[in-house]
Amino acid sequence: MSNSSRAWIKPVIAAVAIAAIGFGAYATVSKREVAPELAFLSIKGEKITPESLKGKVVMVNFWATSCTTCVAEMPKMVDTYNKFKGQGLEFVAVAMSYDPPNYVLNYAETRQLPFKVALDADGSAAKAYGSVAMTPTTFVIGKDGKILKRYLGEPDFPALHKLLAESLKG
Template identity: 85%
Template sequence: MSDASRAWIKPVIAAVVLAAIGFGGYTALAKREVAPEVTFLSIKGEKIAPENLRGKVVMVNFWATSCTTCVAEMPQMVDTYNKFKAQGLEFVAVAMSYDPPNYVMNYAETRQLPFKVALDVDGSAAKAYGDVAMTPTTFVIGKDGKILKRYLGAPDFPALHKLLEASLKS
């Protein structure tokens, strides 16, 4: 087999692996798992404890400043938060453990991110949420503390907004 004819193999394998991961996420969420009891530490030094999020609809977005998809989706995440915060939406943007804290702080300050930004310095939050490795990965958690949806990659924002509208009303 020539190098040119093998060039398609890696992208196909990657697509199959991503599809398997996505399917695994779907089947796991079909059971409506309870969100992990994780206390986040914000870049401002405040603790974001699970008991302070109970009874609220929460988005937890794992991201990195080095992730082009994360950076591209962030303005839409800001718009989503601004659209639903008055209805009670909480949002925690969790920077991955490999993301230098000074990069995260600079990004959050220069973009004036309106929601809580946390550092996952030791990777424990990503591990608790099912070994999150791909960014962005976003979880929508219902008022009952159960995971409603997990998005791998950028979400379909119109569908996300419908899910948030329904969840915030209930």
């Protein structure tokens, strides 16, 4: 075969490679994990149901009063919630099962946390969200109920705010 008769090979390989990359990106986006459908019990005795969160952008933050990173990030979480709540953001701070309920209640009251605070008394919420063990772990859930982002440790707040702004628009 002469070089001129093989000239079509490189463009075809390039097109196949581009298609594969595009399909891979599509598959990654379309296969986002659906957030677990579970109810939380708030420290005020309120049941937070999957139905009450449907169609909303939701942040679920697993934390503990004994976690120094959690305590350090909490004022930034409050600022984030206050910035986006008017656009429809819901926020559930889920205290880990090992966190004494009276510590959680005291922390939430003395810091006047403006969002819902729930207790994961039996660890079932942490388990449902992929066996969360490290705190803080924060999930951003889109209006479609799928997980947009999972943050282990303190989030990059400018990037988080950008994600929330984009998600709340759509």
